[in-house]
Amino acid sequence: MPVNPREQTAHSAVMELKGGSITLPVLKLLSSDMQRVQDQLKLKIHQAPAFFHNAHIVVDLHDLAAGHGDLDFPALLGLLRNLTLIPIGIRGGNEQHHRAAQAVGLAVLADGSYEAGTSPPARLSPQGAAKAPAPSRLIDHPVRSGQRVYAAGGDLIILSQVSPGAEIMADGNIHIYGTLRGRALAGVKGDQQSRIFCMDLQAELVSIAGHYRISENLDDSARGKPVQIYFLNDSLMIEDLSIPARQTHHGRT
Amino acid sequence: MARIIVVTSGKGGVGKTTTSAAIAMGLAKKGHRTAVIDFDVGLRNLDLIMGCERRVVYDFVNVINEEASINQALIRDKRSENLFILPASQTRDKDSLTKEGVGRVLGALSETFDYVVCDSPAGIEKGATLAMYYADDAIIVTNPEVSSVRDSDRMLGILASKSRRAETAAEPIKEYLLLTRYSPERVRLGEMLSVNDVQEILSLHLLGVIPDSKAVLNASNAGTPVILDDKSDAGQAYADVVARYLGEEVPHRFIEFQKRTLFGRLFGG
Numbered sequence: 388m389p390v391n392p393r394e395q396t397a398h399s400a401v402m403e404l405k406g407g408s409i410t411l412p413v414l415k416l417l418s419s420d421m422q423r424v425q426d427q428l429k430l431k432i433h434q435a436p437a438f439f440h441n442a443h444i445v446v447d448l449h450d451l452a453a454g455h456g457d458l459d460f461p462a463l464l465g466l467l468r469n470l471t472l473i474p475i476g477i478r479g480g481n482e483q484h485h486r487a488a489q490a491v492g493l494a495v496l497a498d499g500s501y502e503a504g505t506s507p508p509a510r511l512s513p514q515g516a517a518k519a520p521a522p523s524r525l526i527d528h529p530v531r532s533g534q535r536v537y538a539a540g541g542d543l544i545i546l547s548q549v550s551p552g553a554e555i556m557a558d559g560n561i562h563i564y565g566t567l568r569g570r571a572l573a574g575v576k577g578d579q580q581s582r583i584f585c586m587d588l589q590a591e592l593v594s595i596a597g598h599y600r601i602s603e604n605l606d607d608s609a610r611g612k613p614v615q616i617y618f619l620n621d622s623l624m625i626e627d628l629s630i631p632a633r634q635t636h637h638g639r640t
Numbered sequence: 641m642a643r644i645i646v647v648t649s650g651k652g653g654v655g656k657t658t659t660s661a662a663i664a665m666g667l668a669k670k671g672h673r674t675a676v677i678d679f680d681v682g683l684r685n686l687d688l689i690m691g692c693e694r695r696v697v698y699d700f701v702n703v704i705n706e707e708a709s710i711n712q713a714l715i716r717d718k719r720s721e722n723l724f725i726l727p728a729s730q731t732r733d734k735d736s737l738t739k740e741g742v743g744r745v746l747g748a749l750s751e752t753f754d755y756v757v758c759d760s761p762a763g764i765e766k767g768a769t770l771a772m773y774y775a776d777d778a779i780i781v782t783n784p785e786v787s788s789v790r791d792s793d794r795m796l797g798i799l800a801s802k803s804r805r806a807e808t809a810a811e812p813i814k815e816y817l818l819l820t821r822y823s824p825e826r827v828r829l830g831e832m833l834s835v836n837d838v839q840e841i842l843s844l845h846l847l848g849v850i851p852d853s854k855a856v857l858n859a860s861n862a863g864t865p866v867i868l869d870d871k872s873d874a875g876q877a878y879a880d881v882v883a884r885y886l887g888e889e890v891p892h893r894f895i896e897f898q899k900r901t902l903f904g905r906l907f908g909g
């Protein structure tokens with residue numbers, strides 16, 4: 388079933404230009420006090436360092452409180468990067484904000500009017516991303532031997548175990564909050580950025596965008612551990628998530 | 641309105657028919673009107689274990705083909721007036737079973753019985769899928785070894801997608817794990833999976849553990865469901881299972897290795 392990646396690339400075009408939407412974490416700024424933003428953000432990140440490590444992020448200025456109009460963009464950029472985040476743009480804000488953002492190389496993203504003004508003044512919320520309509524598929528029961536589950540166009544979230552002989556696939560990421568004993572294939576349409584996360588790795592096969600590894604070739608040190616699996620430098624990386632906040636460099640920055 | 645229970649496994653020879661006979665008898669002895677159906681068309685086993693093989697006139701396929709009425713085909717058990725057996729045909733094959741026909745028979749039985757126990761054949765072919773199609777509850781009979789566990793898992797997948805409850809998006813079938821032919825001694829020696837091993841792989845509600853026991857063979861030779869042998873370990877284990885199924889809280893037995901045997905004390909085992 389897994390496609391041979393070499394075969395796939397040999398005949399295909401070297402690039403494609405397409406319209407598409409990506410779901411990103413959104414940092415809603417409520418204050419221009421950079422010191423306090425940094426303190427609170429640090430706490431958040433500390434709770435899930437792997438999630439935020441090298442994560443692209445959008446800064447939302449819709450709910451910036453009155454009287455906090457003066458934003459120090461270079462300082463904001465610096466503090467985000469220090470916390471291993473990769474800011475890519477802003478959303479909302481006024482003319483002045485837009486010019487300042489562009490001056491430091493941030494994109495000004497189209498206004499998500501669906502959110503404007505409706506949200507209560509919340510705290511710093513990395514969950515902001517969850518509000519965007521992400522076409523993910525949620526399975527809350529075991530995936531048994533012989534069953535196949537496919538999340539088309541998005542992520543697959545399994546709140547249970549995946550049995551040997553079961554196969555789960557997603558165009559996006561795969562998250563398994565249980566033991567993975569079957570086969571898991573993320574990015575089956577070729578998204579090399581997709582990842583697999585699981586609480587206990589005992590897989591028969593894991594694959595990112597067609598680059599796969601079978602059980603026999605799984606490193607024993609990763610077996611039985613909570614891991615994330617991603618594709619980097621032409622190889623499949625399996626990273627033990629039980630080692631907290633490891634400063635690995637994924638070569639993205 | 642009867643509750644329909646399928647006893648199934650995927651793998652053959654794990655104890656489905658033994659279990660169907662024991663549970664049907666156990667439910668009847670507790671005062672519930674119970675019918676037990678042999679879905680193993682072509683093999684016929686249940687009537688032997690129930691000891692009624694010499695009273696078979698009509699069978700399940702006759703009823704499906706409307707060659708006989710249900711009342712003509714049902715055999716009343718001699719030990720419990722609440723228990724009836726619908727035997728399989730030995731002269732037909734499993735293609736004689738149709739979804740409509742099985743549905744019709746189960747529908748009719750549902751009107752007069754409290755429980756209908758369906759003894760599934762092995763495999764995942766027509767006989768097995770029809771035995772589970774109309775089920776409300778499923779008892780997954782599993783032996784403590786890898787291939788049996790794997791087949792049970794496969795069966796659970798089919799239950800979750802190819803049953804009437806799944807197709808009509810009704811409340812899913814209630815699934816219970818029954819571990820049979822369990823030998824604490826062999827688990828200790830590492831020759832068998834433990835209850836915990838099996839539980840971890842299947843993550844399923846444990847209805848009971850039936851020890852591997854000579855009493856089972858004796859009972860089937862005598863044509864008596866082993867649950868009636870209330871002196872035997874297997875008979876007691878099945879009685880516990882029925883009680884648990886009916887909602888009683890009964891602690892699990894026959895799981896631990898008995899170290900304090902005379903043999904053990906003499907030889908320091």
Ligand SMILES: Nc1ncnc2c1ncn2[C@@H]1O[C@H](COP(=O)(O)OP(=O)(O)OP(=O)(O)O)[C@@H](O)[C@H]1O
Binds near residue numbers: 654656760
């Ligand atoms: N707890 C037990 N202890 C010892 N022997 C057992 C036990 N349970 C079943 N057996 C034996 O295992 C054999 C198979 O049992 P049974 O016919 O109940 O299995 P089955 O799953 O119905 O088989 P099939 O798949 O062929 O229908 C029989 O010889 C039976 O006596």
Ligand SMILES: [Mg+2]
Binds near residue numbers: 656657680685760761
């Ligand atoms: Mg049988």
